[in-house]
Amino acid sequence: MSDKDEQMPSIFNGMLSLLRRDLALAIKRPGDILNPLFFFAMVATLFPLAVGPGEEQLQFSGPGVLWVAALLATLLSLNSLFLADYEDGSLEQLLVSPIPLSAMALSKSLAHWLTSGLPLVIVSPLIAITYQMSLAVTGVLMATLLLGTISLSLLGSIGAALTVGLHRGTALLSLLILPLAMPVLIFGARTVSLVAAGDGVAGGLYFLAAYALLMMSISPFATAAALRISNE
């Protein structure tokens, strides 16, 4: 028995290989990264034009608008998380591989976050300028987006796995994900508003971090189970 265990491919190597493949694919198709990013930038920069340039108004609505735009941009990119793998059969190869599917699901979520969540965090300071946010507020905005998008990628992969077998599952995916994404949105936007008003932010950041950890411990297993059901 121990003999066979030694021949098993290493879980870590498998996860790394999948991550590297997904990042290589993302580089070959930059549109998949750029589309949600453009969406985020567009919604967030059009808003000040529509509501007017008053400084007070912008600082009041900024955190909410930025967070809603980030949430919708992430939702937009989730649909394709497992779809291509499902259609070309490489998902099936993952299902029959000896490497635990939950480990591979975590790897997929990580690749999704690196190609959708992280770019949002990186461009958010540029958008924050449009809303005349101070440096401190921008820092908190980035921190909440960093923690929040991790949660959204992990949570979203459960929904993407559940709806991958359905054609046009986008609406259903949003319906499944949004209720569980609400806490992230509420705490994310509120924490930024609070720091803008000069209040403490530790509570909000702790909550977002805790939610990310919770998702990290649930999501891989739920995603793996959902992928098995979707592939029947």
Place this chain on the structure above:
Amino acid sequence: MNIKLNASGLTLFRGDRCLFKNLSFALNPGELLLLEGRNGSGKTSLLRAIAGLLELESGSIHWDGAAISQQRQVFQNSLVWMSHKVGFKGDLTLVENLQYESRLRPQSSADFDDTLKQLNLRRLRRLPMRSLSAGQQRRVALARMLMSAAPLWMMDEPVSNLDSEGRELAVHMLDKHLSDGGMAIVAAHQDIKLDAPTHKIQL
């Protein structure tokens, strides 16, 4: 190597249609299990059920004396899978695809370049997968089987899309795998003639 695959009392429904009922078979090293039947008769479903991709209504499958539901990882470590979807990424090259896959399952000692040469794929190695024809992609899927160390080959219509030379090659590969003590479960609507002892299931 005295690993054995046993199945007994397999029953599978798709919707309210019964695809097979009380199906049993045993497979020893060096033997081929050939699943035959018309289109839509349930060959692929049976293959998927054995690989664990489909839930069976009833029945049990044992690998090496233990139920595969109890040791899914050990069983999946022993199988390599070829379905009608080849499972490669169109944007990546042949080499990138196979390199990625080599981390997913135990690898045989077969030389990578020799394998590509044998399958006549050498000059395609730097091309993105999407620019290969369907038959060439099937050949890459055959290369995946050769590169894996798994004793159990599960193939769905392995010779579809292949030219006559490719067909001969696939049959020759299967023959060699079986004479080396491997096992294979193959679903095919064309007859595949091999020297190895063959069990047939007519669906």
